[in-house]
Amino acid sequence: MATRNRTLLFRKYRNSLRSVRAPMTDSKSGVGPVIEMASSSLLHPKRSYAPVSTEDPGSSRGGAVTVGLPPDWVDVSEEISVNIQRARTKMAELGKAHAKALMPTFGDGKEDQHQIESLTQEITFLLRKSEKQLQKLSAAGPSEDSNVRKNVQRSLATDLQFLSMELRKKQSTYLKRLRLQKEDGGDLEMNLNGSSSRADDDDFDDILFSEHQMSKIKKSEAISVEREKEIQQVVESVNELAQIMKDLSALVIDQGTIVDRIDYNIQNVASTVEDGLKQLQKAERTQRNGGMVMCASVLVILCFIMIVLLILKEIFL
Amino acid sequence: MVLVTSVRDYINRMLHDISGMKVLILDSETVSNVSIVYSQSELLQKEVFLVEMIDSISVSKESMSHLKAVYFVRPTSDNIQKLRYQLANPRFGEHHLFFSNLLKDTQIHILADSDEHEAVQQVQEFYADFVAGDPYHFTLNMPSNHLYMLPAVVDPSGLQRYSDRVVDGIAALFLALKRRPVIRYQRTSDTAKRIAQETAKLMYQHESGLFDFRRTESSPLLLVIDRRDDPVTPLLNQWTYQAMVHELIGLQDNKVDLRAIASLPKDQQEVVLSSEQDAFFKSNMYENFGDIGMNIKRMVDDFQQVAKSNQNIQTVEDMARFVDNYPEYKKMQGNVSKHVTLVTEMSKLVEARKLMLVSQTEQDLACNGGQGAAYEAVTDLLNNESVSDIDRLRLVMLYALRYEKENPVQLMQLFNKLASRSPKYKPGLVQFLLKQAGVEKRTGDLFGNRDLMNIARNMARGLKGVENVYTQHQPLLFQTMESITRGRLRDVDYPFVGDHFQQGRPQEVVIFMVGGTTYEESRSVALQNATNSGIRFILGGTAVLNSKRFLLDLEEAQRIARSGSHMV
Numbered sequence: 001m002a003t004r005n006r007t008l009l010f011r012k013y014r015n016s017l018r019s020v021r022a023p024m025t026d027s028k029s030g031v032g033p034v035i036e037m038a039s040s041s042l043l044h045p046k047r048s049y050a051p052v053s054t055e056d057p058g059s060s061r062g063g064a065v066t067v068g069l070p071p072d073w074v075d076v077s078e079e080i081s082v083n084i085q086r087a088r089t090k091m092a093e094l095g096k097a098h099a100k101a102l103m104p105t106f107g108d109g110k111e112d113q114h115q116i117e118s119l120t121q122e123i124t125f126l127l128r129k130s131e132k133q134l135q136k137l138s139a140a141g142p143s144e145d146s147n148v149r150k151n152v153q154r155s156l157a158t159d160l161q162f163l164s165m166e167l168r169k170k171q172s173t174y175l176k177r178l179r180l181q182k183e184d185g186g187d188l189e190m191n192l193n194g195s196s197s198r199a200d201d202d203d204f205d206d207i208l209f210s211e212h213q214m215s216k217i218k219k220s221e222a223i224s225v226e227r228e229k230e231i232q233q234v235v236e237s238v239n240e241l242a243q244i245m246k247d248l249s250a251l252v253i254d255q256g257t258i259v260d261r262i263d264y265n266i267q268n269v270a271s272t273v274e275d276g277l278k279q280l281q282k283a284e285r286t287q288r289n290g291g292m293v294m295c296a297s298v299l300v301i302l303c304f305i306m307i308v309l310l311i312l313k314e315i316f317l
Numbered sequence: 318m319v320l321v322t323s324v325r326d327y328i329n330r331m332l333h334d335i336s337g338m339k340v341l342i343l344d345s346e347t348v349s350n351v352s353i354v355y356s357q358s359e360l361l362q363k364e365v366f367l368v369e370m371i372d373s374i375s376v377s378k379e380s381m382s383h384l385k386a387v388y389f390v391r392p393t394s395d396n397i398q399k400l401r402y403q404l405a406n407p408r409f410g411e412h413h414l415f416f417s418n419l420l421k422d423t424q425i426h427i428l429a430d431s432d433e434h435e436a437v438q439q440v441q442e443f444y445a446d447f448v449a450g451d452p453y454h455f456t457l458n459m460p461s462n463h464l465y466m467l468p469a470v471v472d473p474s475g476l477q478r479y480s481d482r483v484v485d486g487i488a489a490l491f492l493a494l495k496r497r498p499v500i501r502y503q504r505t506s507d508t509a510k511r512i513a514q515e516t517a518k519l520m521y522q523h524e525s526g527l528f529d530f531r532r533t534e535s536s537p538l539l540l541v542i543d544r545r546d547d548p549v550t551p552l553l554n555q556w557t558y559q560a561m562v563h564e565l566i567g568l569q570d571n572k573v574d575l576r577a578i579a580s581l582p583k584d585q586q587e588v589v590l591s592s593e594q595d596a597f598f599k600s601n602m603y604e605n606f607g608d609i610g611m612n613i614k615r616m617v618d619d620f621q622q623v624a625k626s627n628q629n630i631q632t633v634e635d636m637a638r639f640v641d642n643y644p645e646y647k648k649m650q651g652n653v654s655k656h657v658t659l660v661t662e663m664s665k666l667v668e669a670r671k672l673m674l675v676s677q678t679e680q681d682l683a684c685n686g687g688q689g690a691a692y693e694a695v696t697d698l699l700n701n702e703s704v705s706d707i708d709r710l711r712l713v714m715l716y717a718l719r720y721e722k723e724n725p726v727q728l729m730q731l732f733n734k735l736a737s738r739s740p741k742y743k744p745g746l747v748q749f750l751l752k753q754a755g756v757e758k759r760t761g762d763l764f765g766n767r768d769l770m771n772i773a774r775n776m777a778r779g780l781k782g783v784e785n786v787y788t789q790h791q792p793l794l795f796q797t798m799e800s801i802t803r804g805r806l807r808d809v810d811y812p813f814v815g816d817h818f819q820q821g822r823p824q825e826v827v828i829f830m831v832g833g834t835t836y837e838e839s840r841s842v843a844l845q846n847a848t849n850s851g852i853r854f855i856l857g858g859t860a861v862l863n864s865k866r867f868l869l870d871l872e873e874a875q876r877i878a879r880s881g882s883h884m885v
Contacts, residue, residue: 001326002492004442004527008426013429014437019431070338070383135755145379148338148366155361161644168641235636242640249647252356256594257651258587261370262360263352 071145073137077152080130084159087126091166094119098174102181116174123167124240130160131244134251147269157251164244171237182223320449320855321593322356323493327445328389331415332363335385340367340409342374344390347417349448349458349570351389356594371399374408385411387699391446392416397424404428409434414439417446418485419524423727442636446489447857450571451592453846454839455857457486458570462860465508465832466545466753466874471881480508483859484515487539487829490857491520495526498539498827500814501806505760506543513541517814532664537825538801540811544753544832544862546761548718549683551867552711554676556787558609559602560836562590562659562864565666568836577664588655597652606663613656618654674698675708682715683764683790686855688723691716692731697753699734709866710746712813717747721756721766746868749875760810761793794828794838794856798845801826802852827855833866834858 097119101112137153253260287293326827328351332339341360343351348370362370367381371390386409390396404412410444414428414437425440447455453884464472464479497520502513516539520528544551555564562568566578571591575581597616601609627646630636667673678694681687695716698704713735717728736742752758800806804822813819830838834856842856862864 001323001330002444002495002530003327003330004419006420006440006442007438009422010429010437011427014432014435017426018433019428023752074338074383079669099617145381148381148384150342151361151366152338154358155364155366158358158361165641165644168637172637172641179440245640245643249644253361254648254651255356255358256589256591256648258572258589260356261352261589262355262357263570264572264587265357266348266368266370293420311747 048170073149076133076136077156080133080156082158083130083133084156084163085124085128087130087163090119090123090126091163091170096169096172098170102174102177104181120167120171122236124237127160127164127167127244128240130156131247134160135247154251154253157248158253161245161248161252164241164248168241233306319453319494319853320447320450320490321354324350324445324447324449327443327493328355329363329414331387331389331443332365335387335411335413337364338384339363339365340369340381340384340386340389341365342369342386343388344371344393344396344460346391347389347445350417350445353448353450353570353591354593368509371396373398374403376574378408380408382408382410384409385413387413387415389415389417389443389445392418392420395423397427400428401431404431404436405433407434409436411438412436415441415443418442418489419446419527420458431501444489444492447486447644448535448570450861451839451843453853453855454834455490455855456834456861457482457857457859459859461873462833462866463870463873463877465543466870467877467881469507469511471877472690476508479859480512480515483512483636483829483831484519486857487512487516487827488519488524489538490827490855491528491539494537494825495530496533496537496825497521497530498537499805499817499819499823500539501811502539502541502548502804502814503543503760504810504812505758506545506831509541512829512831513539513814516541517817521815521817527620533824535821535823536817536819537827538819538823540797540801540826540828542797542811542828542830544830544858544867547763548750548754548867549715549763550790550792550794550837551833551862552714552864553679553683553790554672554708554711554864555837556606556676556785557603557840558606559590559836560840561606561663563836563861565663565788566659567859567863567865573659575658575662578666581658581883584651585654585658588659595652596779597656603843605785609660613660616653617657623649625863633751647797661769669703670705670708671701671703672708673787674701675704675712678712678784679715680789682712682719688720691720692724692727693761695731696734699731699738706741707864707868709735709739710742710868714747714750717751721751725822728789743872743875744877749878750871753871753874761796763793790837792835792838792841794830796842797828798826798842798854802850822852825853825855827857830856830858832858832870833860835862 094116097112097116098304101116134153134156135148258264330356332341335654341351357368365387367384371388388400390400396405397575400414420440420442424704428437428440449455458483459479461475461479464476467476471474500507500513500517500520504510555561559568562573565574566573571589572592573588574586575588576586590598590602592602597612601612623646627639627642630639675698678691678698681694682691694714698712713731716731732747735747736744753795765774797806802822828842839856842854845854862870
């Protein structure tokens with residue numbers, strides 16, 4: 001893939017033309033290097049072309065255009081992306097916690113459960129918050145700035161949706177594996193109980209049975225309570241996720257459709273701007289031709305006529 | 318993958334090194350180059366939050382200095398002027414200029430002169446100057462395509478511009494591939510000869526340093542040929558998916574605009590048919606209509622099964638699964654409706670225009686013999702009320718191209734009948750076509766009746782019978798590719814430019830058709846590449862033709878030729 005860099009030639013021409021244009025060229029040296037430092041820090045360190053800072057300061061620019069201050073909504077968008085980044089790191093942690101909890105251990109595993117729950121809650125909270133903030137980015141009116149805002153919104157929405165899906169997938173695989181593990185353990189117990197119950201017989205066995213049965217019932221109760229809790233969790237997370245997805249789906253672009261085409265978006269912007277202009281013109285016209293304006297002007301004229309009549313009456317009487 | 322990948326690589330490199338929020342500024346040609354290979358969502362991932370055209374940028378006055386501007390435009394004098402204006406009043410924080418072709422020193426000078434605020438960070442040439450629709454097919458989307466049919470004296474400056482644009486496009490392609498080819502051209506075409514010579518001058522003299530790439534074992538071959546050597550292919554009706562959509566509805570930059578055809582819901586009015594993004598299209602784009610119908614039915618059945626299972630939500634797990642799979646489901650639904658809509662609309666058109674009947678005769682005219690039977694068939698169809706004007710014109714043209722010299726009386730009768738039946742027919746158009754692309758002007762053996770080998774082959778094929786009457790036609794390009802593969806492309810017909818000769822068989826061949834390519838030909842190239850014969854073919858043209866476009870070019874050329882002859 002061949003390319004050709006014309007920047008050096010361009011700079012050479014630019015410098016020579018500048019010296020021709022303004023022979024008394026010394027730049028304000030105080031401002032020069034400061035601007036250079038500011039703009040070079042924004043540059044990516046691994047640039048392929050020669051960065052600005054290697055130019056000798058003597059010929060540096062006077063009226064350079066620095067990267068200006070962005071508008072306020074950029075702060076909101078940056079906050080959202082920071083939150084998304086935090087959610088991503090927490091997801092990685094969650095993955096590790098899941099793996100740890102699934103490993104067979106002696107002991108309760110309750111701390112692992114707690115950690116998993118708290119992590120999941122934090123992530124869901126972050127996603128929820130980001131999604132609410134995303135709504136703030138919407139702007140009205142067809143201007144260039146609003147297009148930028150809309151696109152930033154879309155990009156963040158896509159990231160959010162992706163993270164939500166990932167969270168759901170992680171959760172469901174974890175739950176599935178957990179259930180498998182528990183079932184294996186439960187089955188084993190059930191089998192043991194079953195075989196021992198068959199071996200015994202008669203009243204003595206009845207008492208023994210009832211004890212076995214009691215413990216069995218208690219166990220199955222505990223299991224069902226746990227299952228209910230799990231189901232409750234799943235329902236909650238599904239609800240939350242459905243809510244997020246519904247809000248996001250309006251913003252996220254469907255890949256492969258016409259909406260994902262750059263030329264379609266450019267045309268659309270042009271046509272919405274035109275439509276907006278037409279609407280404004282129409283509104284202006286209706287306002288001007290509005291009945292209100294007519295009434296008001298008629299009334300004002302009548303008032304004038306009355307005043308004139310009044311004055312004439314005074315004069316002649 | 319080659320062409321699409323090279324353009325994508327260029328765009329990736331443009332955007333990769335520049336951090337922060339960016340605005341991408343394109344002109345009316347580069348917007349096609351970029352849109353066809355890069356999607357809006359991918360741009361958003363690269364932090365490009367605004368895409369504008371270079372024309373409209375000048376109008377607005379908003380200052381957006383927190384954005385960095387990435388310009389990707391063609392180095393035309395028009396664009397340079399617009400850039401001058403914008404550099405004099407810079408609106409953005411940084412300006413990175415990327416041009417899709419070679420810049421002249423004077424142009425750099427002009428830009429440097431107007432960059433008083435030193436707003437420009439870099440000036441680069443990234444040679445993505447062609448529209449890469451498919452992996453092995455590109456086009457230049459040129460507007461005044463008809464100029465190649467006219468002699469140079471009619472509009473010398475127009476023809477010069479035309480030729481320059483083609484040379485630029487071809488040069489950009491080879492720079493993107495990092496190759497310098499051996500060039501051959503079709504002897505009988507002046508335009509092809511001119512383009513081949515100017516390309517050689519550019520690659521071997523003016524910019525020989527830039528094109529001096531590492532030599533591989535065998536140089537690639539650039540073959541410049543003329544559309545008029547095969548006027549039959551663009552006139553035929555098509556029955557394979559991609560070609561058929563372009564012929565009946567129209568495919569522009571891989572987009573289909575259905576608004577003129579039928580009133581459809583908003584999300585189906587314009588659709589995208591891209592083999593890169595749509596797996597179903599990729600596996601069906603070269604299949605014929607019957608097979609497509611079956612495959613679509615299968616796809617619809619699969620989708621209905623998924624839909625039914627989605628409606629059958631009973632447990633909480635089902636609910637969770639539904640929410641998880643919803644985006645995929647939505648995507649599948651969109652894809653299914655797109656293809657169903659397309660096939661439905663095309664079926665309606667086939668029915669209304671009686672295309673099955675018309676196309677059978679067309680294929681017979683193109684492939685089989687028998688002048689008498691052909692005359693009867695064409696006359697019948699001319700008398701048939703349901704056949705549309707454009708189809709009548711095509712039939713007479715195909716007949717005229719084939720039986721130009723046989724039975725001139727009957728040919729004249731057909732002309733008269735056509736003129737009487739079609740009120741909008743521009744008189745003399747068929748004769749103009751014969752003058753441009755008649756049997757004396759053609760090099761190749763279009764109907765397989767010059768060369769003994771071809772005659773024998775045709776007879777054998779006739780005896781064997783064909784699989785599908787509607788797709789029996791092979792474009793002339795197929796024969797050309799075979800000759801190249803066998804190393805038997807005749808020097809007499811396709812001479813070399815300059816003194817660079819080819820040793821042995823080339824491994825990469827770029828065939829450029831002045832006047833435009835068709836999707837039937839791009840299909841032929843793709844199928845040829847799939848046979849892994851050791852040679853990779855790439856096809857390109859000044860435009861992608863369907864019969865409507867080809868006829869329009871002919872009409873336009875005829876109009877100019879007539880007015881020119883009046884002046885003389």
